[in-house]
Amino acid sequence: MPRLTETFWPTVREPPADAEALSHKLMVRAGLIRQLGAGLWTYLPAGWRAQRKVEQIIREEMEAIGCQEMLMPVLQPAEAWEKTGRYGIEELFKLSDRKGAPLVLAMTHEECITHHIAREVRSYRDLPLMLFHIQTKERDEPRPRAGLLRTREFTMKDAYSFDRDEEGLDRSYRLQSEAYERIFDRCGLRWYRVESDVGMMGGSGAHEYMAPGAAGEDAVALAPGFAANVEVTSLRDGDPGPNGGTVEVVPAIEIGNIFKLGSRYSEPLGATFLDEEGSERPIVMGSYGIGPARVLATAIEQGADERGIVWPTSIAPWQVHLVSLAKAGEPEREAADRLYEELRGELSGEVLYDDRDAGPGEKLTDAELLGCPLQVVVGRRGLADGIVEASERAGGTEHRFPVAAAAAQAVGLLQKLNG
Template identity: 50%
Template sequence: MHRQSNLLLPTERQAPADAEAISHKLMVRAGLIRQIGSGLWSWLPAGWRVHERIVQIIREELDAIGGQEMLMPVLVPAELWKRSGRYGIDELFKLRDRRDAELVLSMTHEEVVTTHVAQVVRSYRDLPLILYHFQTKERDEPRPRAGVLRTREFIMKDAYTFDRDAAGLEEGYQKHIVAYDRIFDRTGLEWYRVESDVGMMGGLGAHEYMAPAPAGENDVALAPGYAANVEVASADPQPVAELQLEGEFHTPGMTTIEAVATHLGVGTGNLLKAFPVITEARGLVTVFVRGDHRVNDIKLQNALGEAFRPAEAGELPGPGGFLGPTGQGVEVYDEAVTPGRYVAGANREDYHVVVEVPAGDRLDVRTVQEGDLVDGNPITVEPAIEVGNIFKLGTRYSEPLDATYLDVDGREQFVWMGSYGIGPARIAAAAVEQFADDNGISWPRALAPWDVHVVALGKEDELAAAEALAREIEAEGLSVLLDDRPLRPGEKFADAELLGCPLRLTVGKRALESGTAEVQVRRGREARGGVPLQGGAPAVAELWRNLP
């Protein structure tokens, strides 16, 4: 039992002035976290209890699939990141020690764990392996925001599978899907698993675990039986009417799709939008999408197989705002640009022209949007918080770091790897985002800092009865916070609702007279009658077990 009179729980009536996300506001107001610098947060005692409850859920489920917990350092030699080819990442903190040796502060641990495996794994008999740890990560985040959702320092659980071949990797990947599904079910979050881009991790494929929330920085496309990050989502576009116009049109100063479409009285989908980029291998590439669509940078880079940058004014094949197909150089059409007539820039100032787009190769390079179809079903797009991710790395790290083994025939083979991350802080913030109300946080049962909040009103007799009830409840295996502070009832209730423990029991003068403590379920602020002050703990435990 924790006494609130002795607890470092600095609740606030006002949210920080710069806070926009609900979780940022409420986690500060409830005394869970405090900021020490941009993107740098301390977890105070109540917040840390939430964090560690999440950690324990993760640990139990990874152990259940054969995971072995270890611990790797944050500070590591830069040479490992140079060998993997990731040293140039902008977000990587780089430093030198007093001997001028180059070091990095790890933002993930593929390089380190692969180095260890390369040193100790010799034979196919040493595989498979599942290794994981909980460790601080450092990231030179350019725009820290939303409290603990986007920070420069955070704790992450990263796990790694090491297998003999692609089939073994797939088996390890599926084990982690089972474990992750169970983890997020146990947290009480609303969540879904979506297809995603491999990003800086590289490899053969990836999924993300998303918790829908207004503060989410990721957009997710959803349809029955389909979920994908908008970064990689594909869908059938909404149809557009056939263009009836022909010829060239004077469009003075009309450099936007909307202006041209309005002037000509056609839909924006009847226009072509040019997106000129520069790549190292191809030089200038002009990408065309329908006027009602926009280019997806990640899908375009994946389709081109190389990085690109937007073309500058001096590199354009014509005047900006009036670009169209020329039939020269590299021109790429999105899949939604079907053969037919479109209005496009005439490649000269103040003119657009109807062009005939021929059949030919197409690339899926656009961002899907609401109303597009997957198997005939319209998609919706909603924001979500990324709370976990899983990657099929293949030999992406084992090759540069020389992690090999001898197979059954004595031949040297590269180890096949998978990488699996979860952010406990993001799970905590997502829970706040999903279940908070106007009065404060409403924790899922599995994540709350304490299971039951016992609030004593009055002086010695009420406090003694509240303490006795709290001890009985603890004997049932539940954690209890006892508010024994000499404050007015209204202040105590406000703090209790702000903190958001699943059950609140109130012991005051009326409770002593009736022999019954008042019960409130935090989710929905629902009164549930009362429980006996003496012998009521089993009923409290049963009620708690049936909460979400």
């Protein structure tokens, strides 16, 4: 499938005329996404591959802390939302079915999961529990903007913890927090964990994970050993830092957040358990969100250069972008074809092969735009010396691999880049 002549990968030379954010421009130009309406985006195959990699990293780290994956519906009866007092939220999409029954399109899933937990959990013996899903969220945003950074429909990993008391919640919260650090590190982001307002979610504590990026809607105040959301600190740009240095305020993208909910949802929805003394108590909850699309856009905002995207290797749509400069029928093409088959086997499909009959400029420019970690070029010039050329997208280091050993050396180099 990843031969370009058989792949749906439309790149464009010019960014959308009205795009501002770098990630917005590059994601459209690099053929990762296309717009359907305001705040509504389709993932094209390359973009979806990258997002699935982010999701897979999240899955692995959630499962590693005992958080189990499930799946809840987006379309939900309004009843639970009325009980929790969130039915009146303006951003909540509301609709009704043919019988006139009120429904909502969920913006998060506290109501749904708490509804189920209320029916299934009876005893302290059933706790603690941590569950998550990766599901679509719908929000009637007053102003969608910046490509994937603020949309009306988006995917979220939302996890929920259920504990018998505050100590249990603290433990779940810490586990999630540590998992978040591993997730964002593995995704190759620069990020800060900051305290946040509890906001409309209620509850007793919250943190946000903020990633510096020019297109960010938020701002963080940074100083040596210090990071804070500007909304919750009095420190301003140029102030002396708490641990020395000077405060710098930079725009940032909120890539995740974690909340101690307490009984904000368990009480109105009747999610209780019996403790050892036989007395009924509300379950103590936490919720933990990550926006994979924001992780993707942030990776681009933070890594891109003037030629295009520079993916962290962990979430690149493909590990290798193989370019054949020869066209079909020429002998150099056969060498490229063979290398493609070798790489495909060695890298279990992690190769995009540009086998188009386009000119070299177009192919090489597209490869820079897409930003896969390793570009391998098979052309007459190199082949005359018995080599293929490889270059690392980040940093631009060039390599010359003997044709016969090219696949093995490319794989070895990738292992080094990943390690």
